[in-house]
Structures are given as C-alpha cells and as structure tokens.
Amino acid sequence: MGSIRLSAWTAASSSPAARGFPPSDWRGRVRGRRRRAHCAPPSAPPPPSLGASSRLRVGTQHELLWDCRGGGLGGGGRRDYAKEMEAAVRVVQVACTLCQRVQDSLLLANPAGSGSNSGGVHSKLDRSPVTVADWGVQAIVSWLLSDFFRDESVSIVAEEDDQTLSSSDGTALLESVVAAVNGCLVEAPKYGLRSPEKDLRASDVLQAIRKCSSAGGPKGRFWVLDPVDGTLGFVRGDQYAIALALIEDGEVVLGVLGCPNYPMKKEWLNYHQRYYRLMSKVAPPASGSWNKGCVMYAHKGCGQAWMQPLVHDFGMLNWHNSREIQVSSVSDPVSATFCEPVEKANSSHSFTAGLAHSVGLRKQPLRVYSMVKYAAIARGDAEIFMKFARAGYKEKIWDHAAGVVIIQEAGGVITDAGGCPLDFSRGVYLEGLDRGIIACSGALLHHRILEAVDASWNSSTL
Ligand SMILES: Nc1ncnc2c1ncn2[C@@H]1O[C@H](COP(=O)(O)O)[C@@H](OP(=O)(O)O)[C@H]1O
Ligand SMILES: [Mg+2]
Numbered sequence: 001m002g003s004i005r006l007s008a009w010t011a012a013s014s015s016p017a018a019r020g021f022p023p024s025d026w027r028g029r030v031r032g033r034r035r036r037a038h039c040a041p042p043s044a045p046p047p048p049s050l051g052a053s054s055r056l057r058v059g060t061q062h063e064l065l066w067d068c069r070g071g072g073l074g075g076g077g078r079r080d081y082a083k084e085m086e087a088a089v090r091v092v093q094v095a096c097t098l099c100q101r102v103q104d105s106l107l108l109a110n111p112a113g114s115g116s117n118s119g120g121v122h123s124k125l126d127r128s129p130v131t132v133a134d135w136g137v138q139a140i141v142s143w144l145l146s147d148f149f150r151d152e153s154v155s156i157v158a159e160e161d162d163q164t165l166s167s168s169d170g171t172a173l174l175e176s177v178v179a180a181v182n183g184c185l186v187e188a189p190k191y192g193l194r195s196p197e198k199d200l201r202a203s204d205v206l207q208a209i210r211k212c213s214s215a216g217g218p219k220g221r222f223w224v225l226d227p228v229d230g231t232l233g234f235v236r237g238d239q240y241a242i243a244l245a246l247i248e249d250g251e252v253v254l255g256v257l258g259c260p261n262y263p264m265k266k267e268w269l270n271y272h273q274r275y276y277r278l279m280s281k282v283a284p285p286a287s288g289s290w291n292k293g294c295v296m297y298a299h300k301g302c303g304q305a306w307m308q309p310l311v312h313d314f315g316m317l318n319w320h321n322s323r324e325i326q327v328s329s330v331s332d333p334v335s336a337t338f339c340e341p342v343e344k345a346n347s348s349h350s351f352t353a354g355l356a357h358s359v360g361l362r363k364q365p366l367r368v369y370s371m372v373k374y375a376a377i378a379r380g381d382a383e384i385f386m387k388f389a390r391a392g393y394k395e396k397i398w399d400h401a402a403g404v405v406i407i408q409e410a411g412g413v414i415t416d417a418g419g420c421p422l423d424f425s426r427g428v429y430l431e432g433l434d435r436g437i438i439a440c441s442g443a444l445l446h447h448r449i450l451e452a453v454d455a456s457w458n459s460s461t462l
Helices: 082-109 132-148 168-185 202-210 231-235 268-282 349-359 372-378 401-409 443-457
Strands: 156-158 221-229 241-248 251-259 294-299 305-309 323-325 338-340 384-387 413-416 437-440
Touching: 082 132, 082 168, 082 221, 082 231, 082 241, 082 251, 082 294, 132 156, 132 168, 132 202, 132 221, 168 202, 221 231, 221 401, 241 401, 251 372, 251 401, 294 372, 294 401, 305 401, 338 349, 338 372, 349 443, 372 384, 372 401, 372 437, 384 443, 401 413, 401 437, 413 443, 437 443
Parallel strands: 156 221, 338 384
Antiparallel strands: 221 241, 241 251, 251 294, 294 305, 305 323, 384 437, 413 437
C-alpha cells in the first residue's frame, strides 16, 4: 500500500499570499521532449483589492454565490457564471455524499482497503480500479446538470463509459449503481436541487452516463468531470476528489473540487485518519456525524477561491459556511512543502527528489492521492505540486481542469515545465504538455523549479 503522510503536514501559513507576477523571461525556454515553441505567459490573478469584492447572497434556488465585481454580469462584458457555479457546487456536494457512502461500504467489506477486486472494486482495461462510485457520480452529475439547465443543452466530457455496465456481465453492477444513484437523488432537495419525480430506471442511468461523451475541443462550452479522481486512494480509504469544471472556448472558466476526506482544517487530518481507520474496522462511520471534508470552488478572473464544508446527513447546503482560501505566503524553499502523487508510476519520485535537492527544499514530500494536492496548494497547506509522468503518458483534462482554476484564483501559479499554461482546448488530452506540471503558491518558487528542471532534464532518465 502506498504511503501517505498526511500526519506530517506542517503549519504552512495561509495568510494573504505574496503574489508576484511571472518574471519577464517567462516564456518556454527549454530543450527537451514535448517542448512547445511559444506560449503566452500564464495569466496571473488580479490582486484581490482590484474589483474582487465578494459577498454571499442566500435566497432563492438560483441565488448568486457572490458578486464578483468587474467580472459580474454587466461588469466589463464578462460573465460571472454565478448560475453555473451554483449548480456545480450543489451537484458536487451530492456527488460527495454518494462517494462517501460507497467508500464506507467498500471499507466495511474490505477493511484493509487493499484495493483488490473484492468488495465492489473492478478493473478497467488499463487495470486501474473503478467502482460503483465512478459510474454513480457520473450519472448523478449528468442528470442533475441537465435538470438544472432545463432549457439548455448540457455537454459533458467525463472519464467513464457505460460499456461494462451495459454488458451482460454488468447486470448486478448496474443494479448497485442505480441503487446508489437513486439513494442520493432522493435527497437532492437538501442541496437545493430537484429530485426526479420517480426513481431512475437502469436505462435512465445508462443514458445519463452515456450523455457524458463530449470530446471537448477549442470551441463552445462543455463540462469536464472526473467522477472519482484518485480511485486508488478511494478504494484504500484515503484521499480522493470529485472534480467538475466548465470550459468555454478552450479556457477553464470555473472549477469545483469535492474532497470528502480533506477536512476544512488541516489540523483535523490526523484525527480523521485515525478515526477512519478505527471505525472502518467495526462499523461504517456515519458520514454525517462530523464534517470531515470540504468543497472548493473558483471562477476565472474573480481573484478569489472559496471553500465550504460538506453537507452532512442532517444538514442543508448553506452558503454562509463558505470561506475564502488563499495560497501560502511562504516563498523560501527551506520552509516550503512539495506534494506529488503517491504512486511513483504516475510521477517520477526520483526526478522530483533531485529537483527538491537542487532548489533547497528540505521537507519530506507529501504524497497524496488525487487532486487533493491542488486543494492543498490552493488552501496554503503546501507550496509546490510537481508531476512528471513517464514519457508517452498523456495527461487528461479532467485530472487538472478544476484544480488549475482554483489554484490560480487562490493566488498560485501553474504551468507545464516549460512555463506554458496548460492547454484545455485540444480535446480530452493536455496536448503539447512540456514534460510535467508545476504548481506553486508564488512566482518565485515556480521560477526556481522551472530553472531546476532545465538544469537537470538532460541528465535525467525521463
Ligand atoms: N501512468 C500514469 N502516469 C501519470 N498519471 C497517471 C498514470 N496512470 C493514471 N494516471 C492518472 O493519475 C490520476 C491519479 O492521480 P494521483 O496519482 O495524483 O493520485 C489518475 O486519475 P484517476 O484515479 O481518476 O484514474 C489518472 O488519471
Ligand atoms: Mg483522475
């Protein structure tokens, strides 16, 4: 089982970030594979004082989440995506509930969380795990978004397809997915959403899953969903995320990250881990008994990112519980913490160890499953995220879209290793990605990591 060192999380500052703009020699300057010749410098978020006055309004079903001046309706012609954000946050909250229930039952069936094929964990063609939660989340997100935007066509790019469920071997699995979906949709009103008039049938669920077959691209608007990001963490009772983003004309305009095992305060992580390990041995923990997770969200150009607790079993979604998040102000490598995937098959631990050494990072890396790493950077729990996949691996847009916009709006910087913004306009893959992904709380650290990559790339085995 992969290591997770959440208990080692240090008290990195979450005070307002020192947000430098990228240095002037920002453009891709590197040799090496996958290098793009030119790219625009990454867009830096506006300082918070420049028109980012926000307030939460609570009221009708379609209330605004905030008034992001300058980016709001009628403000400089840019849309504020309030309706879309409202829908996305509510829908991700429902999805988190579904995931928590499925994870609880998986752990009850298999307390060791070995990730084996028993207890409802199945294998995809690439041998990665998939569970009822992956299909269940995809079905409810598809159904709820389509219902929320009744008059508009909703286009979704998402990770799962319906082949396994539609096959003759998939009947029992499909039944489990349908039960999980209906069990959550019936509670949609407490999240401010509509329930279906009657339970969805298997064919409705399959149709909702199938509907998520958009191929993305440079034009138009589509949602991007990773129903359970970090499935390995999910089946091991560890961190995972539900990631939903909206892309318009190739740009991520809003992102929502549901992190059901990532508490509102990092100090609670320790407690969560111990509690969960203990409880999963004796009985399924009542998901609603305490607020163990959070949902983060941001929209492009607002200069702000937000976090709210998960809605628990006896609660209702309440926007007043949201609070602003910001990246860490730490810019000294000695005090900085970097995170990376748990699985070294997903990112070279040896290469990042070399980078860490040359930049002067002293702390042990935090190895965390899923886009919770993006959440950690956005909230100031860590300063750096690095991912260097093996040559030939193509990163998918759903693994990054939501996290990228949340980090940027919280004050961070994220690019590929050549300093170019990630390109979400070219289908389901991040085509043209130069070597790896680097996210930092500030431009200074980011610049130093890029330089270290340049200096060590040619002698690496990547
Ligand atoms: N060989 C590989 N190299 C890099 N990333 C990979 C990979 N195989 C899978 N991944 C991606 O890494 C994600 C998990 O991220 P992490 O390693 O940070 O926890 C997976 O998301 P899913 O779990 O949604 O499939 C998957 O998209
Ligand atoms: Mg993923």
